[in-house]
Amino acid sequence: MTAPRTTEPFSRLEPWEVFRQEKDGDPMVHGGSVMAPDAELALHYAREMYGRRGESIRLWVVRRADVIVLEDPDLLQPPLDRSFKKPGGYVMREKLSVARARAGAPKRTATDR
Amino acid sequence: MTTTRVGLTGALASEALEPLTKLLRAMADDELILGYWDSEWTGIAPILEEDVAMSSLAQDEIGHARAYLGLLADLVDGDADALAYDRDVDELRHCRLLDHPRADWAATIARRFLYDEADAVRLAALAGSSYRPLAELVAKIRREEVYHRLHADAWLRRLAGSPGEARARLEAAWTALLPDAATVFTSLSGEETLVEAGVIGAPMAELEERWRAAIRPTCRELGLAVPGPATDPGRGRDDHGPAVAWLWNEATIVRRLDPEAEW
Amino acid sequence: MTDPFALEPILAPGRGGALHFNDDSLHGDFRHDAFEAHVTSGGKVEATDWMPDEYRASVLRFVEMHANSELMGVLPEREWLLRAPTLKRKLALTAKVQDEVGHAQLLYRVAEDLGKPREAMYDDLLAGKTKFHNVFHYPTRSWGDVGIIAWLVDAAAIVAQQALRDSSYAPYARTMRKICWEESVHIMHGRDVVVTLVNGTAAQFAMVQEALDRWWGPLMQMHGPRSPREKDRDLHWRIKAKTSEELRQEFLGIYVPRIRELGLVLPDPELRYDEEASAWRYTEPDWDELRTVVTNHGPMSQERLAFRRLQRAGTAWVRETILGAPAAAA
Numbered sequence: 001m002t003a004p005r006t007t008e009p010f011s012r013l014e015p016w017e018v019f020r021q022e023k024d025g026d027p028m029v030h031g032g033s034v035m036a037p038d039a040e041l042a043l044h045y046a047r048e049m050y051g052r053r054g055e056s057i058r059l060w061v062v063r064r065a066d067v068i069v070l071e072d073p074d075l076l077q078p079p080l081d082r083s084f085k086k087p088g089g090y091v092m093r094e095k096l097s098v099a100r101a102r103a104g105a106p107k108r109t110a111t112d113r
Numbered sequence: 114m115t116t117t118r119v120g121l122t123g124a125l126a127s128e129a130l131e132p133l134t135k136l137l138r139a140m141a142d143d144e145l146i147l148g149y150w151d152s153e154w155t156g157i158a159p160i161l162e163e164d165v166a167m168s169s170l171a172q173d174e175i176g177h178a179r180a181y182l183g184l185l186a187d188l189v190d191g192d193a194d195a196l197a198y199d200r201d202v203d204e205l206r207h208c209r210l211l212d213h214p215r216a217d218w219a220a221t222i223a224r225r226f227l228y229d230e231a232d233a234v235r236l237a238a239l240a241g242s243s244y245r246p247l248a249e250l251v252a253k254i255r256r257e258e259v260y261h262r263l264h265a266d267a268w269l270r271r272l273a274g275s276p277g278e279a280r281a282r283l284e285a286a287w288t289a290l291l292p293d294a295a296t297v298f299t300s301l302s303g304e305e306t307l308v309e310a311g312v313i314g315a316p317m318a319e320l321e322e323r324w325r326a327a328i329r330p331t332c333r334e335l336g337l338a339v340p341g342p343a344t345d346p347g348r349g350r351d352d353h354g355p356a357v358a359w360l361w362n363e364a365t366i367v368r369r370l371d372p373e374a375e376w
Numbered sequence: 377m378t379d380p381f382a383l384e385p386i387l388a389p390g391r392g393g394a395l396h397f398n399d400d401s402l403h404g405d406f407r408h409d410a411f412e413a414h415v416t417s418g419g420k421v422e423a424t425d426w427m428p429d430e431y432r433a434s435v436l437r438f439v440e441m442h443a444n445s446e447l448m449g450v451l452p453e454r455e456w457l458l459r460a461p462t463l464k465r466k467l468a469l470t471a472k473v474q475d476e477v478g479h480a481q482l483l484y485r486v487a488e489d490l491g492k493p494r495e496a497m498y499d500d501l502l503a504g505k506t507k508f509h510n511v512f513h514y515p516t517r518s519w520g521d522v523g524i525i526a527w528l529v530d531a532a533a534i535v536a537q538q539a540l541r542d543s544s545y546a547p548y549a550r551t552m553r554k555i556c557w558e559e560s561v562h563i564m565h566g567r568d569v570v571v572t573l574v575n576g577t578a579a580q581f582a583m584v585q586e587a588l589d590r591w592w593g594p595l596m597q598m599h600g601p602r603s604p605r606e607k608d609r610d611l612h613w614r615i616k617a618k619t620s621e622e623l624r625q626e627f628l629g630i631y632v633p634r635i636r637e638l639g640l641v642l643p644d645p646e647l648r649y650d651e652e653a654s655a656w657r658y659t660e661p662d663w664d665e666l667r668t669v670v671t672n673h674g675p676m677s678q679e680r681l682a683f684r685r686l687q688r689a690g691t692a693w694v695r696e697t698i699l700g701a702p703a704a705a706a
Contacts, residue, residue: 012699013698015485032482032550032554033485033489034162034481035160035161035162035485035494036162037698037699041162041698044162044166044264044267045163047260048169048478049162049165049478049481069424071424149458152458153458155454155470155473155474156450156451156454156473156476157454158691159691159695160695160698161477161480161484161494164474165474165477165478165481168471168473168474168477169474171470172471175463175466175467175470176467182463193463194462194463197463198462217690271697271698275697278693278696279694363459367456367459367460367519368461368462371577371580374576374577375575376461376462376465376573
């Protein structure tokens with residue numbers, strides 16, 4: 001562990017969020033939080049609560065106070081149509097049927113490009 | 114249980130067998146008794162998160178004891194549980210540093226620091242052991258011990274650096290433990306044979322000096338006395354006292370109902 | 377699709393952060409109704425969402441009692457940590473008790489994020505103002521108890537916990553999923569201890585049967601008295617999903633056959649499955665005993681609370697150390 005040692009007086013117990021990676025290639029996933037006075041103990045406790053069984057190969061630990069939260073629906077779920085940004089915005093089945101019928105082509109197989 | 118002499122080939126002198134069993138017994142008992150004391154913190158440690166941490170450390174020690182006992186069982190044709198538990202308290206061979214009870218958090222941390230640093234020196238001297246099963250086991254244990262030493266060091270500094278009750282308790286614990294700290298390195302009879310056979314890299318007296326040198330900077334930095342030689346060094350693994358007698362009674366109370374039964 | 381120029385707030389079809397009750401400019405009654413509609417239709421609540429006072433208080437009470445129970449539940453098993461008869465049992469039991477402490481940590485964190493500091497929760501627990509589950513007020517007498525507790529008490533708890541995995545209060549639901557995963561190992565350990573004793577000597581069999589005789593009553597009381605679904609506010613808010621009786625029936629359905637197949641006898645002569653009613657019948661649990669016990673008049677209630685007070689006082693200096701108590705300023 002590479003956390004710097006801190007010996008600040010008047011340190012407070014505060015929440016530290018713990019993210020964990022379960023196996024190679026997995027994304028970091030939020031696990032939970034631990035109360036600790038500084039980064040050194042936060043790492044020890046994160047390891048205990050989210051890694052003592054060998055269930056994680058990597059942990060990220062960050063002070064909750066340092067996490068910037070975005071949950072404004074106007075920014076994240078704006079009301080105007082955005083289907084052009086998603087696969088579901090491109091439904092082509094009927095058009096394809098029409099095009100194939102027009103071209104007289106046989107039904108395409110999996111090996112066709 | 115079959116006796117396997119894995120690694121105990123012609124290359125390892127047969128007269129090394131007896132001292133090797135003594136060494137394994139000493140190390141197993143050190144880890145076992147330390148694990149038992151520190152497992153008492155489970156459920157009652159100062160902070161919930163620290164409770165979980167200390168319990169992991171204690172479980173690791175018991176796990177190490179179990180592994181050493183496994184090696185011992187192979188050598189003497191026995192069963193790890195029987196080797197662990199079917200003994201009277203005066204047959205225990207842990208060092209006197211571990212006779213002290215868990216006491217308070219300062220005493221627990223102080224003793225863990227002194228013991229883990231000593232164990233690290235001992236393990237380093239076994240890393241290249243000619244007895245291959247021990248070398249392999251030691252390699253794994255040394256990796257687990259990294260975490261133990263980080264924890265002990267972090268807490269020792271915290272306690273030493275907090276004026277008032279924390280520092281006072283640490284100093285009191287340190288004073289009480291100091292006469293027994295070096296007993297980890299109590300000479301084992303026949304240890305010269307182990308050194309010659311390449312089972313261990315150096316005799317206990319030399320390891321004791323390495324330990325002292327290793328912890329001296331931290332002790333100086335934190336204003337704590339460097340441990341001197343143990344009092345009554347010849348009996349460093351004997352005479353265990355009432356605290357361990359109580360512990361051992363608890364540890365064997367269920368098993369003694371029927372040691373032959375499956376539990 | 378939502379008309380972007382509509383002036384009336386409209387409840388969003390899904391979640392997506394568009395929870396209108398979070399809008400501070402909304403009128404209280406509207407917020408309350410919007411919240412209620414959201415939750416009763418399966419919507420989830422996070423720690424930072426607005427909540428009606430009743431909901432916040434209900435979740436906190438529920439989680440706090442659960443956290444207290446994990447913390448106090450450590451004590452009966454802790455007595456046996458030193459006494460485990462083999463290395464494997466020693467490790468398994470230590471790891472199990474460690475997990476209970478870990479669960480207490482997870483649950484106190486959830487409660488803390490609802491606004492109540494951990495020390496305040498300890499104060500209330502130790503002053504007898506908040507409660508913990510009945511089973512942790514009873515003594516343990518033998519290694520047989522260790523097996524019965526780890527198997528059946530944990531099993532009864534996991535039946536309840538599984539039903540909480542979809543709680544409307546999302547931080548609690550997520551914690552329940554983690555806890556259920558960890559508890560499954562405990563139940564296996566407990567069952568292994570019991571089966572080993574059952575297969576052992578006559579004295580060992582008698583030990584575990586005797587423990588079962590003592591624990592069956594508290595186990596039957598554990599999920600609580602029957603109460604009508606319509607009157608249960610925790611069910612209404614979807615904090616929990618099943619009634620006491622549903623949980624008890626589920627527990628009996630799974631575990632009575634597993635207990636009986638070992639040759640153990642359950643100490644209730646009335647206990648049987650009624651095919652016609654599709655329900656387990658049993659002697660009515662002693663609800664007076666339950667009330668007496670959970671109000672801290674159980675056989676071990678005061679002793680265990682006193683033990684906790686003692687330990688807490690004895691380690692206060694450590695907490696002050698890491699928090700840098702004012703006297704420590706250099």
